[in-house]
Amino acid sequence: MSTAALCSDRVLLNDWHVVADLANLSVGAPFHTRLLGVDITIHCRGRYNKEVVRDDTGALVTSTKRYGFLWACLGKPERDIVFVPEAEEGDRYLVTGGSIAVKVSGLRMVENFLDMGHFPFVHTGWLGDEPHTEVAPYKVELTAADELVATECKFYQPVASPTAKGGFVVDYIYKVTRPYTVALYKSNPVQKDRLDVITLFVQPVDEDNCVAHPFLAYLKDGIDEAGIRSFMQLIFAQDKPILENQVPRRLPLDPRAETPIRADAVAVLYRRWLRDKPVTYGAIPARM
C-alpha cells in the first residue's frame, strides 16, 4: 500500500514520535496513520488498551501514552520521550488538539516554527504587522546536551496570545530538542516574568508529509482552554498554505540551495546540526 520511501536514519527509527492525539481515538474505531513511511493502524480495544500495528508485517509497534498523545517507536527506543518540565506545574493548562496535517517535510515545519521573519506576512495582525518587520540580532548556540537554543529573540506582536491586550515586544526563546521536536517559550502577557511554552511534536509521516502536534503549557490566568486551542489553530491554519507551497517539499541541507540571511541564524544552525547527525529523512542531503 505504501509507496513512500522508508527511513534508514537510526536516530529517528530508535526515537519516539507522536502518532495520534488521544482525544482523536475512540474505542472500536481503528485509526490509520503513517510513521516514517510505514503505514500503521492504531486499535483501541478499551480506554487503557491501545495497540499500534504495522500494516505491512502485522507486527506490534512499541507504543506508550504521554502528554495526551499516543507515541510510537518503530525500532528500539534509545532514549525517553522529550521531557516537558512545565507540564508538571499546577497553574498551567495543558492543551493538545491540533494534529494539523501538512503536505511538506516535517523538517520544513520545524524550521518555520523557528522563524520570526514571517510573522508580519503570514500571521498579519496577530503575531506581526507591517511595517514592524525587523528581526533584531539574537543568540544561537548548540548546548552540551546537543540541543539548539536561540535566546534574546524579540519581535513586535499586535496580538501575541489569546490574552494579549494591544501590541508589545515579545521575548522568545527557541529550543530544538530532537530533529522533529521544537519548543518555544514566550513571555506571558499577564505574569511578565513567566513563560508560556509551546512544544511542537512533528510526526514524520513520510519524507514529504507531516502532522504537527502542538502541546501547549499556558498559565491559566485570564484564559480558557478553548481560547488557547482556537488561537493555536488559527496560527497553524495560516502557516499551512504557505508551507504547502515550498519547493521542494523536503528540506535542502545544501547551503547553496536557498539564500539565508542573518535572521535565519537558527535555521542555518539547525540545517548544519541535521547534516552532522546525520538526519536524511525529510531532507535533501548536501552535495559535496
Add this chain to the structure above:
Amino acid sequence: MLDLAKSRWHPIAAAHDLPLRHVFHGQLLGREFAVWRADDGYVNIWENRCLHRGVRLSIGINDGRELKCQYHGWRYSNRTAGCTYIPAHPADAPARTITNRTFAAIERYGLVWSAEEPQGEVPEVAGLAEGRLLALRGIPVNAPADVVAARLKGYRFQPSGRIDGSAAKVAVEAASTFSVVLRSSEADATTLAVFFVQPVDSNRSVIRGVLDGQVEGAARLAVLRHHNELLSRLRLAVEAEAAREPAPAPLEPVIERVSPELAEMPEESKHGRKATIRVEVARKWLAADGIAGFELRPIKGLLPTFQPGAHIDVHLPNGLIRQYSITNGPGESDSYVIGVKLERDSKGGSTCLHETVREGDVLAISEPRNNFPLRRDSVKTIFIAGGIGITPLLAMAQALNNQNLVHELHYFAQNEAQLAFPEKTSTLGASLKPHLGLSPDQTGAKLREILSGYGPDKHVYLCGPGPMLEAARHIAAEMGWPETAVHFEYFKNTNVIDDSTSFEVALARSCMTLTVPAGKTILEVMRDAGIDMPSSCEQGACGTCLATVIEGEPDHQDVYLNDAERKSGTKIMTCVSRAKSARLVLDL
C-alpha cells in the same frame, strides 16, 4: 527529444491569462513558472520559487511594479527579478546578486511564449495575422505532447463563418511534434486554425488553439463553444489512448544553486571604480530650471536591479567621473533616470552633461550602489530635500507610496520652476509638500516645524546642500531624534582634506602592512598593493569605500558617517580619512 523540446519556443499561457496584477502559474517540461505582467506591460517569466525559502512566487503579490513573496515579504523587481528589499533587515540594502532565474518571454498570436534554452525564433505561421486572431481556451490533456499533436491532425471542425454547418472539409496544412495547422472550409467560409501543444510535463500537455480572423458577440461565443466541445472530446480520446501505455516518469528540472557568496550572506562584492555598463542617452530634457533630466537605456540586455537611494557613477566624455542618484520608482527597470544640476563654478562635470552630452550619445556607467538604503519599517518616514537633493528621496518616496506606507516629502526650492521631475512628484499626491523661496531663517523655522513630534519608529532622510543638511541634522538632534533615525547623504565633501600625515595600515585578512605617505590616500595605497576595493565618489561622501577598523584611531574627514559612527571608531572611509594613531588595523 527533451533537448530538442528545451531549445524550442512553446506557448505557456494565453495573453488573457495575465490580467492586471495577477500572477499566473505556468509550467513547461516539468519546470514551474511564476508569470506576471507589470503595469508597464512587461511580461515576467520567473522560476517559481523565492530564493530565500523556496515558496512559490505564483502565490505572491503583483503590485504592478514588483513581485512580493508571501512568506517573508521579499520584493523582486520587474524585468530583472533582482531582490530590492528584505523586510527582516530594513537597514540593509540586499546584495545585488540576489536575483531570481528569469526565462525569455515573447507575446505572439495572443499567446505568451517561453523556452528553457531558446534557439531561433518563435514559429512563424503563414496566414496568421497578428492582432486579428481568436485564442481558444487552453485544454489540458493528460498525455505526452507528441501523442496529442498526432491526434490533432485528425481534428475536424467547422469554419467560424459556418459554425452551424456540418460538411466542412479539413486539410492539414502543416504539422510538427508540437503544432498542427488545419484549414476548415465549407462553401464560401474558411478558417485557419493553429494548435500549439505545450509540453507541461512528460505526460501532461495543454492544447493552445488560435483561429484566424476575429469574431464578435454571440457568434464568438458559438465558435468558442464549438471548439471547447470538440477539443474536450478529443481530450477524452487522447487520454484513453495514453492510458494504455505506461506513464513516463515526470521530468525533474534542475533548480540552479545560489552562488557560494549568497549561501554565506556575504559582504558586498568587491570591485574598483569600474564602468561596466554602456547606456544610451534615450532622452534629455529640462527637468526643471537649471536641471537636466537624462534617461539612460542599456545598449544591450537589462540594467542591474537598483534600490531606492542607489547611485551610479557616470563616466563623462571629458574624463570626469560623477555620481548621480537613480530617481526611478520601483519596477521602472527599463532605464535609469537621473537629474543633473548645472554648477558652472565646479570642475565641469555638470557642464559637460548639460552642454556636450546629447540624446543618442553612449555613456559608460557603473552598477548601482546603495549606500543610502531606505528602511521600510517606520510608522512614518519624513523626507527632506533641498534643490537637487530631491533625486534619491524621489526614488524613496515612490517606493513607500507604492507600498502605501506613511511618508511626507518636504521639497525646498527657490521657486516653482526649480521643482524637478513634476511628472514623478505629481504621482505622490498630498505627501509632496513643496516649500518655496524661504530664507535661511525661514527654512530653519520650517525644519523645526517638520521635525517636531519625534516618536519611536519614525525616520527622517535628508539630502540637499551642505548648510541645509547641517541645519537639519542639528535641529533633529535638538528635537530629540536619535542619530539612528536620521539618515543623510551629502552631494559632496566640502571639508578641506588634510593629507599631510603618514601612518601604517595593517590589513588583517590580507596579512599585509602598508605605509600611507603624506599626499596619498589609504585607498590609493591599497590599490597600488593590488587590493581590490570598491569606490565611487572618492571624496568621502558616498560611502562605497567603507572599511571596518579593528584597531587604531581613525582621523575622520568624510561626510558619510554620523557622529555616533565616528565616535565608535569602528568604521572608516578609506578615500579621504586617515589615522590619528601610528597604526590602523582594517578588516580587509
